[in-house]
Amino acid sequence: MSTPIIIRNLSKHFGKVAAVNNVSLDIEAGAFLTLLGPSGCGKTTLLRCVAGLEDPDAGEIYIGDKLVFSHSKGISLPAGKRDLGLVFQNYALWPHMKVDKNITYALKVQKMPKEEMKKRVQESLAEVKMEGFEDRYPREMSGGQQQRIALARMLAYRPKVFLMDEPLSNLDARLRIDMRTELKRLHYVAGATTIYVTHDQVEALTMSTKIAVMREGVVQQVDTPDKVYHFPANLFVADFIGSPKVNLLDGTVDGNSSVDLGGFKVAADTRRAPQKVVLAVRPEDIAISTAPVDGGVEFNAYSVLPSGADSTIVAKLAETEVTIRVPGISKIRMDEKVWLTFNPEMINLYDQESGNLIAS
Amino acid sequence: MAAPAVAMQSVSLRLFAALRRFFRWLTSPKVVLALLMLVLMAYLIIIPLYRMLETTLTVQEKDVRIIPGAVLGEFTLYHWIRMLTGKISQVMLYAPLQHSLFVSAGATLIALVLGSLMAWFVVRTDMSGRKLINSLAIIPYIMPSWTIAMAWTLIFKNRTVGGAPGILEFLLGHGPPDWLSYGPIPIMISSGLHYYTFFYLFVSTALMSIDSNLEEAGELMGASRTRILRKITFPLVLPALLSGFIMTFSRVMGTFGGPNVLGVPVRYYTLSTMIRSDMKLGNNADGFVLAIMLILLALITVFMNQKAMGTKKSFETIGGRGFVTKQTKLKRWKGILTAFVVVIEVLIAILPVVLLTWNTFMRHSGDYSLTNFTLQHWIGVSDPNFNDGLPGILRNPLIWKGAWNSIRLSVVASFFVAILGVILGYAIVKGRGTRLSRLVEQLAFVPYVIPGIAFGAVYISMFARPVGPIPALYGTFALLVIVSVAKNLPFSSRSGVSAMMQVGKELEEAAEVAGAGAWVRFRTIVFPLIRGGFVSGFLLSFISSMRELSLIILLVTPATQVLASMTMRYIENGNDQQADAVIVLLVVLVMIGNWAISRFRVGSLEKGLGM
Numbered sequence: 001m002s003t004p005i006i007i008r009n010l011s012k013h014f015g016k017v018a019a020v021n022n023v024s025l026d027i028e029a030g031a032f033l034t035l036l037g038p039s040g041c042g043k044t045t046l047l048r049c050v051a052g053l054e055d056p057d058a059g060e061i062y063i064g065d066k067l068v069f070s071h072s073k074g075i076s077l078p079a080g081k082r083d084l085g086l087v088f089q090n091y092a093l094w095p096h097m098k099v100d101k102n103i104t105y106a107l108k109v110q111k112m113p114k115e116e117m118k119k120r121v122q123e124s125l126a127e128v129k130m131e132g133f134e135d136r137y138p139r140e141m142s143g144g145q146q147q148r149i150a151l152a153r154m155l156a157y158r159p160k161v162f163l164m165d166e167p168l169s170n171l172d173a174r175l176r177i178d179m180r181t182e183l184k185r186l187h188y189v190a191g192a193t194t195i196y197v198t199h200d201q202v203e204a205l206t207m208s209t210k211i212a213v214m215r216e217g218v219v220q221q222v223d224t225p226d227k228v229y230h231f232p233a234n235l236f237v238a239d240f241i242g243s244p245k246v247n248l249l250d251g252t253v254d255g256n257s258s259v260d261l262g263g264f265k266v267a268a269d270t271r272r273a274p275q276k277v278v279l280a281v282r283p284e285d286i287a288i289s290t291a292p293v294d295g296g297v298e299f300n301a302y303s304v305l306p307s308g309a310d311s312t313i314v315a316k317l318a319e320t321e322v323t324i325r326v327p328g329i330s331k332i333r334m335d336e337k338v339w340l341t342f343n344p345e346m347i348n349l350y351d352q353e354s355g356n357l358i359a360s
Numbered sequence: 361m362a363a364p365a366v367a368m369q370s371v372s373l374r375l376f377a378a379l380r381r382f383f384r385w386l387t388s389p390k391v392v393l394a395l396l397m398l399v400l401m402a403y404l405i406i407i408p409l410y411r412m413l414e415t416t417l418t419v420q421e422k423d424v425r426i427i428p429g430a431v432l433g434e435f436t437l438y439h440w441i442r443m444l445t446g447k448i449s450q451v452m453l454y455a456p457l458q459h460s461l462f463v464s465a466g467a468t469l470i471a472l473v474l475g476s477l478m479a480w481f482v483v484r485t486d487m488s489g490r491k492l493i494n495s496l497a498i499i500p501y502i503m504p505s506w507t508i509a510m511a512w513t514l515i516f517k518n519r520t521v522g523g524a525p526g527i528l529e530f531l532l533g534h535g536p537p538d539w540l541s542y543g544p545i546p547i548m549i550s551s552g553l554h555y556y557t558f559f560y561l562f563v564s565t566a567l568m569s570i571d572s573n574l575e576e577a578g579e580l581m582g583a584s585r586t587r588i589l590r591k592i593t594f595p596l597v598l599p600a601l602l603s604g605f606i607m608t609f610s611r612v613m614g615t616f617g618g619p620n621v622l623g624v625p626v627r628y629y630t631l632s633t634m635i636r637s638d639m640k641l642g643n644n645a646d647g648f649v650l651a652i653m654l655i656l657l658a659l660i661t662v663f664m665n666q667k668a669m670g671t672k673k674s675f676e677t678i679g680g681r682g683f684v685t686k687q688t689k690l691k692r693w694k695g696i697l698t699a700f701v702v703v704i705e706v707l708i709a710i711l712p713v714v715l716l717t718w719n720t721f722m723r724h725s726g727d728y729s730l731t732n733f734t735l736q737h738w739i740g741v742s743d744p745n746f747n748d749g750l751p752g753i754l755r756n757p758l759i760w761k762g763a764w765n766s767i768r769l770s771v772v773a774s775f776f777v778a779i780l781g782v783i784l785g786y787a788i789v790k791g792r793g794t795r796l797s798r799l800v801e802q803l804a805f806v807p808y809v810i811p812g813i814a815f816g817a818v819y820i821s822m823f824a825r826p827v828g829p830i831p832a833l834y835g836t837f838a839l840l841v842i843v844s845v846a847k848n849l850p851f852s853s854r855s856g857v858s859a860m861m862q863v864g865k866e867l868e869e870a871a872e873v874a875g876a877g878a879w880v881r882f883r884t885i886v887f888p889l890i891r892g893g894f895v896s897g898f899l900l901s902f903i904s905s906m907r908e909l910s911l912i913i914l915l916v917t918p919a920t921q922v923l924a925s926m927t928m929r930y931i932e933n934g935n936d937q938q939a940d941a942v943i944v945l946l947v948v949l950v951m952i953g954n955w956a957i958s959r960f961r962v963g964s965l966e967k968g969l970g971m
Contacts, residue, residue: 074380080875092866106874
């Protein structure tokens with residue numbers, strides 16, 4: 001019942017700038033794929049190309065077994081014929097129509113019988129927990145409520161594909177977390193293939209079955225959230241994913257399967273590594289102790305930042321700065337001597353020249 | 361053998377795909393509408409301009425006898441040489457050109473000083489009665505431009521031209537000097553007073569959007585008041601002053617009414633009145649040469665304006681949200697200054713109409729005794745002793761016909777203006793960033809810089825004979841509609857664009873994704889959201905078409921007279937009181953239109969004028 005989406009060598013230029021640059025993606029039926037990247041990376045343009053709101057200048061797009069776009073064949077199905085729904089960042093509810101009219105708009109276009117339409121309005125309002133809001137105008141509702149109505153509007157005509165363009169970015173932090181829960185549940189229930197655009201890496205990690213990280217129109221990595229988090233394909237992805245940020249330390253490979261980071265050495269799998277590498281280790285993969293540990297490196301606690309569930313500690317050794325995350329509220333005091341141990345299992349090495357992950 | 365065949369096929373496939381892509385581009389609504397508008401504007405603007413130029417460069421019927429060996433329709437520089445260097449050039453071209461420049465510069469200066477001062481008082485001081493002052497300031501805009509000129513003659517007329525004496529002569533016993541009765545000074549003053557509204561609106565908008573903090577920062581750093589005004593306030597207001605300048609200058613250059621009332625009787629011709637006189641004599645080619653000169657002058661103004669604006673443009677965005685406007689305390693001057701401003705405004709906005717109305721109730725103009733009161737000019741039956749036997753205007757079927765023509769013209773033209781505004785807005789906004797969209801927008805702007813009377817002249821040459829499938833339109837009502845629509849294109853495009861900008865593109869895209877076709881989207885989403893803009897565009901255009909004269913004066917015929925052109929005819933025939941009555945009637949009709957605007961709360965003149 002669900003629909004896979006295949007994107008082949010898609011490009012879209014604005015003037016001389018390639019907003020989408022030769023992108024290929026295989027999105028399985030029922031997947032929740034997130035396009036993740038900083039603003040201006042082309043993620044929204046890519047989504048709009050799939051929706052049929054932009055005409056790409058190269059490549060092909062299949063939705064299910066339907067070829068909806070092909071540059072070389074001159075095919076481009078209008079957005080309305082692609083059997084998809086789109087939720088906009090600013091909701092785009094029609095301000096001159098009440099909620100029920102907003103929801104039935106697409107159904108009217110399809111010439112659905114009146115009774116059926118009424119039923120659909122009730123169903124989709126129930127799905128987003130907004131029963132009883134039929135007679136409101138969009139301006140009479142809060143941002144969060146408008147967001148839910150925008151979702152209901154999409155759900156009502158039951159498209160095979162859901163497209164969402166930063167749907168949560170206009171909500172306040174609290175509401176955003178609530179809506180994440182609802183959205184994920186909604187996708188789970190409806191099972192529709194979903195492409196979701198966001199610049200928020202936490203959102204991407206929490207909701208997706210797959211994440212495609214983009215930069216300057218090029219897809220950097222497509223993987224499960226787990227893989228993207230633990231094995232970022234290159235330094236850009238490593239740096240973009242995770243909060244607090246990953247530690248990236250320049251070093252040179254030492255013969256004895258360790259990396260010299262200038263002043264101290266860290267054990268790592270260096271079998272395939274070139275001479276100059278960047279060592280990446282997440283803050284939670286570094287153990288910290290206030291007493292000397294075997295194999296530990298002595299640092300100075302530069303700043304300690306507890307935040308309830310966990311604490312972030314920034315430690316310094318000469319010019320080298322390392323961020324560590326520990327559960328709970330840390331008792332470490334500032335300027336205290338600390339000993340750090342790097343978990344060799346969790347260390348990734350990158351080629352300093354190309355910035356790519358060195359397979360281990 | 362097989363390989364070339366495959367290659368052949370793929371070439372034809374590629375061609376086929378390219379054709380499909382092209383066809384898809386061509387049939388997208390924004391492109392269809394943009395191309396449609398391009399064709400329309402080529403027809404309404406480019407071809408007429410070309411035809412006019414062509415006429416000045418070919419031998420006309422009249423010339424065949426004058427130029428030895430000339431063949432009708434042949435290329436010739438005769439008209440240009442004659443107008444630029446011939447014996448008549450001084451009288452026909454250079455003198456009117458000087459007069460036009462002189463009068464326009466003077467009028468613009470008066471409008472600038474008056475409008476800016478008024479704006480400053482209203483926006484930046486704590487003066488009272490701001491609302492009253494604001495609405496009085498708009499009134500000149502909705503009056504026919506020669507109302508003040510007519511009132512001027514009532515006050516300052518002397519015996520030089522003949523006719524009844526003015527109020528001043530009645531009071532003082534002797535007439536004012538010639539320079540105050542007719543000629544450049546009165547034209548300058550009456551035009552300046554009429555057009556100061558633009559400066560008032562532009563400058564007050566600019567002043568309102570300047571953050572007082574910028575000025576306070578200067579104050580904190582120890583700058584003197586005049587230094588702040590010169591170094592901070594003035595540069596920030598400069599763009600508004602420049603747009604007010606170009607607007608006023610080109611309007612006065614192209615205006616016909618005032619110079620015709622105050623200049624022609626003493627043979628003080630400007631370019632606009634000279635064009636009319638050439639046309640009347642059938643020297644169309646000569647008139648066209650003058651019209652082209654007028655257009656060139658307007659273009660130079662725009663060019664200079666843009667050069668000056670180029671570097672200053674970045675100021676426009678300053679201010680915006682959350683600014684503070686600090687008001688200067690007038691203290692004990694408050695009452696006097698408020699009264700002073702109101703009195704000036706009343707003198708400009710109310711007094712002229714009152715004087716004209718008064719004049720229509722006098723049996724003999726200039727006799728201010730009660731026994732001289734009459735309703736003859738309004739409802740009297742035909743009497744050979746009055747007005748060359750013309751009946752009172754309300755009894756005159758020609759007036760009724762003119763009023764009907766005025767209303768009909770304004771309604772029909774405004775309807776098209778509003779519709780074209782929507783189409784232009786859609787095509788320009790949806791195509792933002794493309795060359796096609798830019799071209800449409802720039803072309804729609806062209807009529808803005810063509811002075812009114814020159815624009816009318818352009819249309820004479822275009823429609824005197826059939827063009828393609830369109831028959832010769834000279835003398836028809838349709839021509840008046842077309843010229844009014846074309847002249848209003850910049851205005852409709854601006855209001856259409858700003859209305860469309862307020863409708864986020866996502867709103868239409870959401871409907872597109874929902875499966876609605878272009879027409880359904882327009883009907884159910886786009887149009888309902890811009891309806892307010894559509895209606896106010898209609899009403900604003902209605903008002904400006906009602907009192908428009910310069911544009912159509914060359915194109916009206918006895919059958920297509922409108923109220924505005926009838927006043928001119930009466931003035932030229934010396935029936936001033938009838939003319940005054942018609943002006944009053946016109947003002948009343950326009951007032952009703954203005955009332956409709958505020959009544960339906962669909963927009964305001966201030967807003968619509970913001971171009």
